[in-house]
Amino acid sequence: xxxxxxxxxxxxxxxxxxxxxxxxxxxxxxxxxxxxxxxxxxxxxxxxxxxxxxxxxxxxxxxxxxxxxxxxxxxxxxxxxxxxxxxxxxxxxxxxxxxxxxxxxxxxxxxxxxxxxxxxxxxxxxxxxxxxxxxxxxxxxxxxxxxxxxxxxxxxxxxxxxxxxxxxxxxxxxxxxxxxxxxxxxxxxxxxxxxxxxxxxxxxxxxxxxxxxxxxxxxxxxxxxxxxxxxxxxxxxxxxxxxxxxxxxxxxxxxxxxxxxxxxxxxxxxxxxxxxxxxxxxxxxxxxxxxxxxxxxxxxxxxxxxxxxxxxxxxxxxxxxxxxxxxxxxxxxxxxxxxxxxxxxxxx
Numbered sequence: 221x222x223x224x225x226x227x228x229x230x231x232x233x234x235x236x237x238x239x240x241x242x243x244x245x246x247x248x249x250x251x252x253x254x255x256x257x258x259x260x261x262x263x264x265x266x267x268x269x270x271x272x273x274x275x276x277x278x279x280x281x282x283x284x285x286x287x288x289x290x291x292x293x294x295x296x297x298x299x300x301x302x303x304x305x306x307x308x309x310x311x312x313x314x315x316x317x318x319x320x321x322x323x324x325x326x327x328x329x330x331x332x333x334x335x336x337x338x339x340x341x342x343x344x345x346x347x348x349x350x351x352x353x354x355x356x357x358x359x360x361x362x363x364x365x366x367x368x369x370x371x372x373x374x375x376x377x378x379x380x381x382x383x384x385x386x387x388x389x390x391x392x393x394x395x396x397x398x399x400x401x402x403x404x405x406x407x408x409x410x411x412x413x414x415x416x417x418x419x420x421x422x423x424x425x426x427x428x429x430x431x432x433x434x435x436x437x438x439x440x441x442x443x444x445x446x447x448x449x450x451x452x453x454x455x456x457x458x459x460x461x462x463x464x465x466x467x468x469x470x471x472x473x474x475x476x477x478x479x480x481x482x483x484x485x486x487x488x489x490x491x492x493x494x495x496x497x498x499x500x501x502x503x504x505x506x507x508x509x510x511x512x513x514x515x516x517x518x519x520x521x522x523x524x525x526x527x528x529x530x531x532x533x534x535x536x537x538x539x540x541x542x543x544x545x546x547x548x549x550x551x552x553x554x555x556x557x558x559x560x561x562x563x564x565x566x567x568x
Contacts, residue, residue, distance in 0.1 A: 226405040229448050231344065232368040233441065237434070239372040243273050243310065246333055246368045252308035253277055256301050256330075258320055260285045263313040263337070266375070270312045270335065279304040287470050288351040288463050289319040298328055306330065311366070314338035314387060315470060322348045322364035334366040337375045338387035339419065339426075339436050340471060341394055341444020344369065347452070349460065355538075356464025371441060373433040381427065385516035386471035388423045388436055391443035392416050392509070393478045397453045398446035399492035400485060400547045408446050409495060415442030416499035423516055455481040457544040458559075461535055468525050475518040476525065479510035480562050488548040510567055521565025532559045 234242055247255060255277050259267035264283045271278035282300045286293050297320055301309070309332040311321035319342065321332040326348055334343035346365050349358045376384065395412035398404060418439030426432035458481065459473050483506035486493040493505045502508030513520055536555050543550065561567075 224405040225403070226407050226449065229344075229346065229362070229365060229445070231365065231445075233371065234368065235371040235438070235441070237372065237374050237430075239370050240270070240273060240335070240375060243270065243333065243335065243370055244275070244277070246370060247274065247277060247308065247310070250308065250331060250333070250367050252331065254279045254305055254307045256297075256304055256306040256309045257281045257312055258285055258297065258309050258317050258332075259283045259312045260314075260316055263317065266312050266337065270310055274310070279306055285313065285317040285320040287316045287319075288356055288467065289316070289323050289349055291350055291352040293320060294323040294327060294350065297324055301328065301330060308332055310335060311343070312337070314383075315340045315342045315390075318343045318366075319349060321366070323350060325364045326361060329363070331367045334369045335375070336369065336371060336437070336440070338379060338383060338471070339376070339391050339423075339440035340387040341391040341440040341447065344441060344444030345394075345448035347447065351464045354465050354467075356460045358460055369441075371437050373430070373437050376427045376433050376437060377430075379427050382517065383471070384427050384436070385423055385518050386469070386475045388419045388426075388440065389478055389513055389516070389518055390471040390474040391440045392419055393455055393459075393474045394447035395443040396478065396482055396492070396496060396509070397455050398450040399495055400489035401450035401453065402545055402547075403450050405449070408449050411442045412446045413495045413499045415439045415446065416496060419443065420500050420512055423512075451545050453481075453544050453546040454485065454550055457539055458535075461538045462522070462527070465535060465538060466527060466531060468527070472519050472525060473522075475513050476520060476522055476562055479506050479513065479567070480558055482506045482509055483568065484550075484554070484558060485546065485548050520567075522559070522563040523565065527563055529560075529563060532556070532563060535559060
């Protein structure tokens with residue numbers, strides 16, 4: 221084995237059906253007494269349920285989380301937290317809500333407990349993102365990590381299948397990039413391969429199947445932890461630019477981009493290619509990722525998300541202006557071709 225460096229992130233995880241009932245124990249353990257419950261407008265009912273579990277320790281609900289974490293939503297949440305004298309938050313929902321909790325932790329130092337309801341795995345990472353003036357800024361800071369993550373598979377039973385599929389493919393993208401990241405390790409490789417395997421097997425029947433829900437959530441946990449431990453590459457750069465600039469749905473954008481960037485990068489990283497083929501039990505890794513997305517009914521082109529050809533030039537410029545580390549050099553002509561293929565859904 222070549223020389224590696226691996227640093228585990230401080231993370232407490234409570235996993236299992238019915239774990240929502242243990243939320244109060246977790247906030248008590250952390251010494252939090254005045255909790256603001258965060259959610260999107262669509263998850264208001266869940267937020268009310270969480271507040272009921274917390275009882276007198278819930279001081280309010282703020283249901284204004286939005287994808288890509290626009291700065292104005294952080295302003296509103298910070299104001300609400302200050303007015304209610306909150307000493308912490310519970311992020312009840314998917315990546316949009318967790319993203320808002322991360323922004324509050326970064327800005328105001330508010331600790332939070334994550335209660336994920338999708339399979340994206342962002343709660344396991346120190347990666348934060350903020351969008352302002354159609355530009356998404358990202359960074360890494362341990363200050364944005366949740367103090368605890370409560371994974372309750374029961375909470376994913378009402379997630380629409382389309383949301384489950386897209387968020388699961390989002391998580392798989394974390395693991396795929398981790399397999400060829402410059403700061404990978406045997407620990408990350410093991411988590412990535414198992415995470416991909418768990419999600420690929422579970423997503424076709426989740427969220428209707430109880431065992432599949434648990435497996436998918438376990439896969440999300442592992443894949444998110446991979447992203448938390450490694451450097452992001454071309455895939456995440458494109459998704460951040462497309463999402464921030466064009467306000468595209470985050471998880472669905474990941475689902476579209478995933479097989480194309482994998483097909484571009486994996487020839488330069490044969491070890492990653494082998495791991496993905498094992499995880500999916502397929503002869504070709506990129507084709508396997510593409511076929512999985514098709515089977516799950518995920519969108520398979522940027523045009524499906526409303527992207528027009530005329531918008532791609534500015535995406536290329538933004539992506540090349542501050543590129544992420546990538547195992548294969550990416551030139552302008554490569555990026556123009558890749559984005560055009562993604563827009564048209566022109567698979568090889």
